[in-house]
Amino acid sequence: MKSYIALLRGINVSGQKMIKMADLKVVLEANGFQNVATYIQSGNIIFDAPETLENELALRLSKVIADHYHFSVPVLLLDQDALLSIIANNPFLTATDVELKQLYVAFLSDTPLAAATAVLQSAAIAPDLFSIDGKTVYIRYLTSAGVSKLTNKRIENKLQCDSTMRNWKMTVTLSEMLSKRLLEAE
Structure with a gap:
């Protein structure tokens, strides 16, 4: 068994x-997901499942949701190693003037093509900043997330893949929750 975090998009x-x-916890447990825990209403799920390809597990989770709720929801799946790597590699944490409330992470379903990345990089989103690393977009909002032109929808449209955002505090909290679960399992 392995522990995962599923991030639901747009619920x-x-x-x-x-x-x-x-x-949702009851529905997932009835469909074979184990030790399911959810965190706030924005679609953060921690669960255990047999180790498998993450994209297959994400598709299975999405199908369970579609079958039960009758609508489609993109699901992005991470394990502890991936989440710890994302946290460790945030390029904006090194700025001396950064405020943690400015930081967000867009989790992507796929690594964007170079051409799509170039399209997003040429988009007019100033003064906000972003950096793409594989399936992760690190964001530093110098305005506020609510008024920025760098929206999740724009990221999806330009990069041509599903995306869901979490603020930095939520990202760290989810990692801490997963770490705690792994420590308790030892």
Whole structure:
């Protein structure tokens, strides 16, 4: 068994694609996912499953949600190593004037093609900053996330892959939750 974090894209936003996390926990456990825990209503799930290809597991999770709730939800899956690597490699943490509330991470379903990356890099998003590393977009909002032109929708459109964002505090919290689970399992 291995522990994973699933990040659901676009649920419980503006009354759309409503999923109660307590209900989702029951649904997932009934479909073979083990030790399911959810964290806040934005679609953060920690669970255990037999080790398999992560994209297959994400598709299985997405299918369970589609079958039960009758709508499609992109699911991005990470294990502890991937999440720790994302946290360790944030290029904006080295800035002396950075405020952690400025930092966000966009988790991507695929590594974007170089041409798509160039399209996003040429987009007018100033004064906000971003850096792409594989399936991760690190963001530093010098305005605020709510008014920035660097939205999740723009990232998806320009990079041509599914994306879901979490603020830095949430990203670190999810890693801590997964670390705690792994320590308790030892």
